Amino acid sequence: MTKISDGSSRSPRGEIGGIPTRYIGIGAIVVLAVWFLFxxxxxxxxxxWVFTVTAPLxxxxxxxxxxxxxxxWLLKGRRSR
Structure with a gap:
């Protein structure tokens, strides 16, 4: 049998440019968190409760x-059981 292509060049589900969307989301959150920290x-x-500390925010x-x-991470482990 011959496989017929429909001509679409879609990436597999859940990927953008070969990178899983989960990693893209994590990367965006890390970048925003670092920006917010600085x-x-x-x-x-x-x-x-008892003492006060002075430190950079x-x-x-x-x-x-x-x-x-x-x-x-701890709660994720509980959910998967």
């Missing part, structure tokens, strides 16, 4: 981002 370089006071934002990624 746009917030002022020093801030961070108050915990980007460090607090980075710590929050890392905590969110870790929490998402």
């Amino acid at each position: 746009a917030n370089l002022d020093k801030v006071k961070i108050q915990f 980007w460090i607090a934002l980075l710590a929050t981002l890392i905590a969110g990624v870790a929490l998402g």
Whole structure:
């Protein structure tokens, strides 16, 4: 049998230029997060229950981002079981 092509040059589902859309989305979020971190370089006071720390805002934002990624990774593992 001969395979007939319909002439379309569509990429496989979920890919743009051979790159999975998941990686493109992750890359966009990383770029935006880095831009947001460097746009917030002022020093801030961070108050915990007992003590207060003065640190650059980007460090607090980075710590929050890392905590969110870790929490998402842990919850993803629970969902797949």
